[in-house]
Amino acid sequence: MSKLKNKVLLSGAEIIWECLLKEGVDTVFGYPGGAILPAYDALNNYSDKIHHVLVRHEQGATHMADGYARVSGKVGVAIATSGPGAANMVTGIATAMMDSSPIVCITGQVPSAAIGSDAFQEMDISGAVIPVTKHSYLVMDAKDIAKTIKEAFAVARSGRPGPVLVDIPKDIQSQIIHFNYPEGPVRVPGMPLRKYPEVSDLKNAVKLIMESKKPVILAGHGILISGASKEVAELAELVNIPIGWTLLGSGAIPSSHPLNMGMMGMHGEFSVNNAIQEADLLIACGMRFDDRVTGNATTYSPNSKKIHIEIDPSEINKNIKVDLSIIGDLKTVLQQLNPMLTKKVETNWIDTLTTWQEQSSKRDIINLKTKTLYAAQAIHDIWAETNGDAIVVSDVGQHQMLEAQYYKHDEPNTLLTSGGLGTMGFSLPAAIGASFFRRDKSIWVIVGDGSIQMTITELATAVQENTNINIAIINNGYLGMVRQWQQLFYDERYKETPISSPDYVKLSEAYGLKGLRVKKRSEIADAIKLAESINGPVLVEFIVEQHDMVYPMVATGADLNDMISRPVHDQFQESEM
Amino acid sequence: MKQTLIVFVQDEPGVLNRVASMIRRRNFNIVSIVAGRTEQKQITRMTLVLNEPDKTKQKQVVNNLKALIDVYDVVDVTEVKCHVREYALVKISVNKTYIEDLDLLFSKGHCRVLDQDENAMLIELSGNETNVESAIDILNKHDVLELMRSGKMAMVSGNSDQNKPKLVKSDPNWATQRLLESY
Numbered sequence: 001m002s003k004l005k006n007k008v009l010l011s012g013a014e015i016i017w018e019c020l021l022k023e024g025v026d027t028v029f030g031y032p033g034g035a036i037l038p039a040y041d042a043l044n045n046y047s048d049k050i051h052h053v054l055v056r057h058e059q060g061a062t063h064m065a066d067g068y069a070r071v072s073g074k075v076g077v078a079i080a081t082s083g084p085g086a087a088n089m090v091t092g093i094a095t096a097m098m099d100s101s102p103i104v105c106i107t108g109q110v111p112s113a114a115i116g117s118d119a120f121q122e123m124d125i126s127g128a129v130i131p132v133t134k135h136s137y138l139v140m141d142a143k144d145i146a147k148t149i150k151e152a153f154a155v156a157r158s159g160r161p162g163p164v165l166v167d168i169p170k171d172i173q174s175q176i177i178h179f180n181y182p183e184g185p186v187r188v189p190g191m192p193l194r195k196y197p198e199v200s201d202l203k204n205a206v207k208l209i210m211e212s213k214k215p216v217i218l219a220g221h222g223i224l225i226s227g228a229s230k231e232v233a234e235l236a237e238l239v240n241i242p243i244g245w246t247l248l249g250s251g252a253i254p255s256s257h258p259l260n261m262g263m264m265g266m267h268g269e270f271s272v273n274n275a276i277q278e279a280d281l282l283i284a285c286g287m288r289f290d291d292r293v294t295g296n297a298t299t300y301s302p303n304s305k306k307i308h309i310e311i312d313p314s315e316i317n318k319n320i321k322v323d324l325s326i327i328g329d330l331k332t333v334l335q336q337l338n339p340m341l342t343k344k345v346e347t348n349w350i351d352t353l354t355t356w357q358e359q360s361s362k363r364d365i366i367n368l369k370t371k372t373l374y375a376a377q378a379i380h381d382i383w384a385e386t387n388g389d390a391i392v393v394s395d396v397g398q399h400q401m402l403e404a405q406y407y408k409h410d411e412p413n414t415l416l417t418s419g420g421l422g423t424m425g426f427s428l429p430a431a432i433g434a435s436f437f438r439r440d441k442s443i444w445v446i447v448g449d450g451s452i453q454m455t456i457t458e459l460a461t462a463v464q465e466n467t468n469i470n471i472a473i474i475n476n477g478y479l480g481m482v483r484q485w486q487q488l489f490y491d492e493r494y495k496e497t498p499i500s501s502p503d504y505v506k507l508s509e510a511y512g513l514k515g516l517r518v519k520k521r522s523e524i525a526d527a528i529k530l531a532e533s534i535n536g537p538v539l540v541e542f543i544v545e546q547h548d549m550v551y552p553m554v555a556t557g558a559d560l561n562d563m564i565s566r567p568v569h570d571q572f573q574e575s576e577m
Numbered sequence: 578m579k580q581t582l583i584v585f586v587q588d589e590p591g592v593l594n595r596v597a598s599m600i601r602r603r604n605f606n607i608v609s610i611v612a613g614r615t616e617q618k619q620i621t622r623m624t625l626v627l628n629e630p631d632k633t634k635q636k637q638v639v640n641n642l643k644a645l646i647d648v649y650d651v652v653d654v655t656e657v658k659c660h661v662r663e664y665a666l667v668k669i670s671v672n673k674t675y676i677e678d679l680d681l682l683f684s685k686g687h688c689r690v691l692d693q694d695e696n697a698m699l700i701e702l703s704g705n706e707t708n709v710e711s712a713i714d715i716l717n718k719h720d721v722l723e724l725m726r727s728g729k730m731a732m733v734s735g736n737s738d739q740n741k742p743k744l745v746k747s748d749p750n751w752a753t754q755r756l757l758e759s760y
């Protein structure tokens with residue numbers, strides 16, 4: 001029974017858990033230590049309602065909270081002690097900030113009287129995370145804990161979501177007070193972002209859309225955050241507009257949708273990039289023209305009018321100047337905009353795109369017989385064997401781009417990846433986090449041999465929790481993406497990119513999970529079936545071609561449709577056998 | 578070109594840190610920053626002068642500031658009729674040959690002698706930017722021992738509603754559709 005009914009005596013630590021319950025939290029990811037001990041002690045009385053996942057590194061806790069938030073839409077919670085514990089969280093917090101993921105981090109702090117004295121394990125974490133959070137708090141009185149936690153959750157999930165940190169000194173956790181939960185709405189000085197668009201903007205948008213002959217929709221992460229998949233598809237269908245997506249927009253529109261043309265940007269489809277360059281209208285939906293999707297910004301889509309539908313006004317004209325901005329919640333905006341549009345006459349624009357698409361698909365390595373297994377083939381076959389129905393958590397590198405190209409997502413929020421910060425080590429912990437919400441689907445981690453070794457300690461967490469995830473390590477013996485840049489731009493001087501790995505099968509055994517190794521394409525199907533049949537974590541290592549590259553590619557500074565494609569002689573050699 | 582902003586923030590520890598950190602992170606240049614108490618309890622008012630010629634970037638910094646949870650509102654007075662005032666302290670070594678110069682300066686009224694002995698003279702300057710700037714130019718001909726400028730404070734003329742800040746707290750908690758659905 002909740003103790004909140006009457007005014008009761010509670011410790012600061014108990015108040016923390018009471019407040020988390022009020023926010024609907026049932027799972028937290030954390031690691032104990034001196035300054036957060038009172039909170040952990042109080043957790044004894046809440047363990048029937050709140051499941052605590054013991055991580056192996058606090059970075060893991062933040063990625064888990066992030067992964068949990070991305071699949072659930074709820075706020076993820078991570079907990080750590082002061083100093084080193086809190087400092088370990090910074091990477092995960094910055095990752096969540098860049099990808100607008102709502103998490104709340106609660107950290108212990110040295111006793112309030114010791115603050116500023118360089119006490120043991122003291123670090124100004126609420127100050128250190130200012131540039132990488134929506135907001136951070138240092139609570140100096142137990143009376144403020146409830147108000148602060150309530151506010152932290154509201155800030156994290158509101159408007160454009162993001163991370164918030166609450167730092168609570170040890171003595172404040174132990175302080176006992178008469179407790180009253182602050183009912184009523186949260187109030188902060190900062191103004192909420194607007195939800196409803198300006199009607200005049202909508203009218204201007206209608207005009208631009210109806211006048212256009214070669215429009216393209218740019219589908220971004222905002223679609224997923226706003227829950228606007230249906231509305232964006234509706235917009236595309238109404239006016240017959242092809243859709244290209246950003247990495248984090250993967251799955252926002254089903255890849256089987258006839259108007260979905262594929263990914264844009266540095267490793268996107270040539271047809272999509274070319275369409276963007278040739279377009280006379282871009283409709284950007286919840287995306288921010290990151291440098292990885294624009295190529296050379298000064299020559300980006302030179303002849304198009306640009307409409308930017310965005311919740312965050314500070315994104316407007318930041319990277320690319322637009323002709324019309326519509327500020328508001330994407331779903332709400334489109335719910336109002338779509339009914340104002342009328343069916344448009346057919347043009348041959350879509351046909352032109354399809355022709356480009358057919359031309360570029362020739363490069364495809366997955367259709368070739370090769371001596372060695374290629375990463376693209378492995379990822380393609382994981383897609384095929386899981387019927388495209390898994391939740392995939394990818395890491396950072398070549399395998400991440402290949403996942404985006406070859407794992408075709410048909411449902412929103414089924415790809416989790418660190419897009420903005422590009423944090424190696426994200427995938428394994430994020431997948432563990434996601435598994436606590438999505439128990440209905442199989443979860444696949446697609447991770448490089450470099451990236452897995454950044455957070456491999458979390459295998460122990462997966463085993464301890466008997467997490468139902470499958471980990472596909474794409475082992476190419478290299479920090480492949482960096483090697484690719486060295487090959488292209490540093491005269492093949494492969495400095496510090498060959499990387500060794502432990503024997504992953506033996507390592508799995510040591511950690512206590514099932515480990516498999518795949519060397520040939522013909523072995524993939526069975527390995528995946530076996531992995532899927534096992535309840536609990538399974539690791540599958542794919543030994544793949546070491547010197548492959550991700551094609552096509554836009555070199556930094558090049559025009560978006562000036563793409564390097566797979567050299568023909570490559571394919572020649574490979575098709576010999 | 579300079580951009581002048583009046584920023585209204587919650588009087589909380591670390592708020593100056595947050596504002597400065599954002600400006601630095603977004604790569605804007607601070608010319609001066611002045612913060613102080615206001616007619617309202619718990620609200621601190623800052624005048625922020627930035628070196629930012631680009632109009633779109635000027636808009637951006639306003640939106641970036643408004644995104645901070647501790648910021649109530651931001652009024653961009655760069656193109657608004659307002660008074661921008663500054664204060665400076667200057668210490669010069671006394672040199673009899675220039676006394677006439679100083680007399681001229683004092684006659685204009687932007688200048689006051691606070692302290693003087695046989696070696697040094699401590700002068701207070703105040704006024705708008707040009708007043709202070711030109712006074713400093715004149716004093717620079719002397720042997721300036723120390724100089725300290727306060728940074729600029731701005732206040733809009735008149736009392737029209739147009740440039741008044743919104744100084745109310747609000748509920749940030751309208752969440753996007755998907756977030757609400759998950760509860």
Ligand SMILES: Cc1ncc(C[n+]2csc(CCOP(=O)(O)OP(=O)(O)O)c2C)c(N)n1
Nearest residue numbers: 397398399422424448449450451479480481
């Ligand atoms: C924490 C971190 N350090 C360094 C990098 C730079 N980086 C980007 S991709 C990459 C290589 C990734 O190697 P691996 O995980 O083996 O993937 P591959 O490219 O081989 O598929 C590196 C080092 C990064 N993104 N993140």
Ligand SMILES: [Mg+2]
Nearest residue numbers: 448449478480
């Ligand atoms: Mg690798």
